Amino acid sequence: MSLLALSGAARAADPDPSDWAKVLAEAKGETVYWNAWGGAENINAYIEWAGDEVEKRYGVKLVHVKLDDTAKAVGTVVAEKAAGRSEGGAVDLIWINGENFASMKREGLLMSPGWAEELPNWRYVDIDNKPTIRTDFTIPVEGLESPWGMAKLVFFHDSARTDAATMPKSADGLLEWAKAHPGRFTYPQPPDFVGSSFLKQVLAEKIADKALLQKPVDEANFAEVTKPLFDYLDALNPLLWRSGKAFPQNYPAMKQLLADYEVDIIFAFNPSEASSAVASGELPDTVRSFTFPRGTLANTHFVAIPFNANAKAGALVLADFLISPEAQARKQDPTVWGDPTVLAVDKLPDEAKAAFAALDLGVATLKPEELGPALDEPHPSWMERIETEWKRRYGAAN
């Protein structure tokens, strides 16, 4: 009871984004601890740039708390809630989406009510054509997190070693290809986010009634509706790299496998990952992208503010800066990062439009119109359930 009372009191004092001048005044001099994955040097450099900019423009200092797993930041907030610390928390902003968001929303760990749609730069956000901005893995966002970038599942191969024409065009095609080339494909080990996404991609292609994925898992028919997925994986597993007895732990590890010529096909959740890896000398410039013509998974990633954040006004200012046309254009530049924008470019002022038009997306990046249709992310319960089943079948019995 006392916990509730405390958090109620803290909430009353939260900054109100509809009074932006007051937010800016309050934010001045604050230090924002932004907990974000720190595993990629180009992303860290981008975050550092954003920090320099908000300090210059708004007097908000940014500290990037580099995580190897976003859930660790969620864990910090949980531990703080457990200890009754309802203000002055260690985490001011989290880079988040999907399962972590669902979990924080469910446990009441986010600053509420929704604030994202009140941000000044929200007017440029592409809510008409990018449905995943308001529904994160089927969970309504309700302004509890602010969009930061778009993701789409895209495959890569080295055109100097494999012919683009022989690359598979669907999950079934991929299985056929693996039969012809055993040991030359793999995916990150679930519950790694990219690995689990591969499972969801196959599920989305193989399930008979796609509408089921928009609802929580129904235990009664789970085995029946996922049979095509697991039949597929049963066939694929022995054909994988190392005969499926070991898996890379994440996307960058898979990227290294392509560079080492240990596998021939990899994939990522960002269409320009390959271009930025070429730019940094990690992959040869003969790497090319391809996608499945009938669609691959797509989603949005966000930033969210914990209920007990210490620098809420500063976090709001930073979240708003991140969806500014300038920050988004820089982010989409593959020599910087290459993350697709959440903005509707046609809504932007002319100058900003020109900045986007001037971007060279790189040889290895498909143009937006070549990316193919977007498949919706299933409800988070599917991810959890198929991960458990995957672990039982392939993760524990070598």
Place this chain on the structure above:
Amino acid sequence: MLTRLGPPLAILLLTGPILAGLAGTLLPAFGYLPALGGDVVSLEPFRQLVAEPGIMRSALLSLGTGLAATAISVLVVALFLAGWTGTKTFARVQHLISPLLSLPHAAAAFGLAFLIAPSGMIARLVSPGLTGWEQPPDLLIVNDPMGLSLVAGLAVKEIPFLFLVALAALQQASPAPRAALVASLGYGRVAGFLFSTWPAIYRQIRLAVFAVLAFSTSVVDVAAILGPTSPAPLGVRIVGWMADPDLSMRFKASAGALLQLAVTALALLIWTVVERVTADIRDRLCEQGWRARRDGALRYGGLGAMSLSGLVVMAGLATLGIWSVAGLWQFPDALPKEWTLSTWMKVLPRVGGPLATTLIVAAIATAIAVWVTILCLMREDRTGRAAGRGALAIVYLPLIVPQAAFLFGLQLLFLLAGFNASLPALVLAHLVFVMPYVFLSLSDPWRAYDRRYDAVAAGLGKGRLRTLLSVRLPILMRPILVAAAVGFAVSIGQYLPTLLVAGGRLPTITTEAVALASGGNRRVIGVYAFLQMLLPVIGFAIATLVPALLWRRFRALRY
């Protein structure tokens, strides 16, 4: 007066955080953590743990790899000591092996992985010329299901540790007269040493062996890099559950931490049985008059294994170094196509803050540890009682209780005290691990100090404090600085304590390195591993140079 404080302070620093942390792990393991809706005590977390696929296999992996790595390390050290004590080769190998002690485990593990993987340095050097491999063979070397790479990775790091601990014991066991005696009875070098000197050494390094065993059965970073992935060893899985977005997993993780404690305890139990059996075998061989005069194979086997462990780590580090300046470097090229400093240029500007935190925390923790250790040792002098076995067990406690078993609980307690993510909390957490190493490094040289110097000073009318400051501490300056360098190196290598207690707000070189390692970028890992290696080396260099400069006019104080 002040020295009276020493022992209780040490006991508080060493056992307090562990006992408190264990309590903080125990409650959620039985379902009690009201903030997450666990308000009744139950066995549900253990039911979930047992239902976890492959959990038995993970536990057995931890048990088996830990025992194997420890057995190999002890065997190699024993054989090498037996075969080569007192020779010139011994001194040479000692110089090769000693620096490896200060190298963080994760850096050594990465180096090994880059060396032995099918697309690693060794395969690149022999491909395609000798092997015809145009693409790396699909062989499961790193992350093999049996954990053989993990055992190798642990052994190459534990051998230097055990070797250096054994060196200290060796000096006290006066090996030369024993060797002369058994040689005159016609024993070969190895058999003679194992029968006469080894038992005295082993008695002294036994707790260190236990520490190695406990570490190897519960290790997280090395296991994550080299160990099997499906399923992973227990320690890796527990940390994974702790980090799971599904918050209810924390109960299962706490139950897992208790299972980890049980696995480590079982390993220690098995080890004591192995100790007894091998002692019996030794006695039987001895009674049968087994003299093993022709022991060349054994001797060279010991030397080979010892040198190999050192060379493998160094070759791995060299490979890491090349990666840090590599442009595009594809299989089967033995060397990168392009060389570039761009990784260093990108990383270095961002190193400042973490570097400062690393140095400040290491310096404060080391200073406190040295101070408390000296107080304890002075108290020992005053009372005339050497610390008994019980005291030594307390010193080793933080090294024997698996980190995962108490650190999560400790994090929760720091939070409750509003103490988390602060510099004092971080220093305290590091002290738990720095204290034991400083104590172990300093206690033997301190006890070996010739008290007659004190008597002479007293005879000249000097007071206690004056004697301490102007006679004893200068004489012991070098061992004190070496102990400080060891403590410094230990603090720099801490990963899990830093991550949990600092809540990510006080990043150090090591937490940055592991976070970046999650991105798998070998170039960046190379830079950080190099920095991780550099800092302890600087510490040891200072420990060697300062006394040499200070005492350059005092011949007897030069070493």
